[in-house]
Amino acid sequence: MAFIFINYVGINMLIEAVVFLFIGLAILVWGADKLVFGSAALARNIGISPLVIGMTILAMGSSAPEMMVSATAALEGKTDTAVGNVLGSNIANIALILGITAIVKPLSVGSAVLRRELPMMIGVTLIAGAILWDNHLGFYEGILLIALFAAFILVMLQVSRKEKQNGDALLDEQESEIPVGVSNPKAAFWVVVGLILLPIGAGMLVDNAVVIAKHFGMSDLVIGLTIIAVGTSLPELAASLAGALKGEDDMAVGNIIGSNVFNILAVMGLPGLLNPSLLSPEAMSRDFWVMLGVSLLLVGVALGKKRQITRLEGALLLCSFIGYITYLLMNI
Helix, strand or coil: CHHHHHHHHHHHHHHHHHHHHHHHHHHHHHHHHHHHHHHHHHHHHCCCCHHHHHHHHHHHHCCHHHHHHHHHHHHCCCHHHHHHHHHHHHHHHHHHHHHHHHHHCCEECCCHHHHHHHHHHHHHHHHHHHHHCCCEECHHHHHHHHHHHHHHHHHHHHHHHHHHCCCCHHHHHHHHCCCCCCCHHHHHHHHHHHHHHHHHHHHHHHHHHHHHHHHHCCCHHHHHHHHHHHHHCHHHHHHHHHHHHCCCHHHHHHHHHHHHHHHHHHHCHHHHHHCCEECCCHHHHHHHHHHHHHHHHHHHHHCCCCCEECHHHHHHHHHHHHHHHHHHHHCC
16 A cells, blocks of 8 residues: 555655646747847847847857756756766757758758858867867866857857958848847846746756656766757757748758757856766767767768758658667666
């Protein structure tokens, strides 16, 4: 009788955790969207150029959930979850999101800016490998990643200014996404709403993910790689699908590339600053190589002769993601 009661309580706690996890995720994603909307509108209103807004606020906006979740996890002493979120989100962005998007509509890569960003993404990924090699994320490594992120933004702004004169498709598509006709009070209101909701949603997501992980015997790393990573990647899925269906292929792909670079440099830099600590060896020995593999695959198809991600290639990406997640869950 006691066992049945304990089991009943455990199941109830699990159901409650799942419900609140999805509520937290919804709050997190909606809050991030409103923060980006308000910030972009304010930036336009005070005279910041559309190019700068597109390459900073819009490009980084979809990764706001990952940043807030990683910061929250690190402050709670769960650096494995924070790093798992980065690695898992980058894998999901390419294999799951671009896979699904390419199946819905094959993606052409015509932007010169994108063709320069792709090799940079590989370089940044290799830097992540060098940092994770000793299974430790330190304070000075966090500073290095944040500094490299600032340098990346400056370089891409220079590249974008040059390509803007040539009518680059990605830059035109980004500019069309900036809100127009939003008053300063309204924009400021949504910025405040976003700033309030982001930490609330992130806290609910992380805390309830931990409850689920403990119930199933999952490590902090695996929960970051799976439930949290897929959840925080939902804004990228929505943005990429919307871009592809509107014929903005470069936006669909560029959203993923920018998010992956941002995740490694800014989002992974935060746990190093907030809670330097040892990491699970699997982060380097298993998950980094999967991230590098799908990144190289993306570069290969995007910069190939066709400069297109076909439906078949999208299906292969999606199958690789399903296989990876299945392997993780079968080896808990």
